[in-house]
Amino acid sequence: MRIRLFALTLALAALVSGQAVHAQTQGSVANATFTANVADGAPVDFRQQFTNGTPVVYYYGELLDLAGQTVKMRWSLEGKSMQETSVAVTHARQPSWSMMKMQPQWTGNWTVEVLNGEGKVIDRRNFAYNPPL
Template sequence: MNRNKMVLALAMLALVWSGSLLAADSGIHRAQFTTAVEDREPIDSVTELGTDHDRIIFFMEVRGMEGAELVHRYRFDGEVQAEVDLAIGGPRWRTWSSKRLVPEWQGTWTVDVVDSEGEVHGSWSFEYSDDHVPEYPAENGDD
């Protein structure tokens, strides 16, 4: 192979390789349940939540999906309870949705991230239960 063909082959290989890196970097970069978002960042990561909380937030950061329409589909015991539409406005986009909870809805909650074609890009779950309510010690000697 002469020098020009080798340079061209290496350049093509570099383009293919960099394109696959870009493709691998697109999609959901981070996703988690949290109890609050401050300065566009989740304050904690929730996998279990007590019934002393009445709201959950699902936070995600996506990359390379500018212009996409995504949905956070909240399911409880397999049944869809809510869908929240989200427009992705930039190449790196942080967004979130929230769901009100009541103590009667104890069990496994799941959020599916779904695109406009119906493709599920991922699913995340947490447990909502009385078992996760912290016990607070009695104050001032009260029993």
């Protein structure tokens, strides 16, 4: 009887500790895009290229399975970190966006990375910011 109770206690402890370990999911991002603006909580267009006369660029995405975490959106130009914003996620599916006020001289290839609460990159997107042709 004691052995069974001990085995049951160990199994229960393993189950509870396993739930604690997996409580924070990796999460993901759906419908990610770059846009010239966000209106009524949605992107106004879907772009991968902007001219250097564009004053603001937005990264938009729906954060999935990240409730309770703080997500970071890291903007980089040619590998150099330019800005990092934090978003507190409160819903299982949460539309979210980050904006970057651009400067005409910041031409080149841009990257936005979305990092979950553990600091793992769960989305990475690129766009070009160039003079008009």
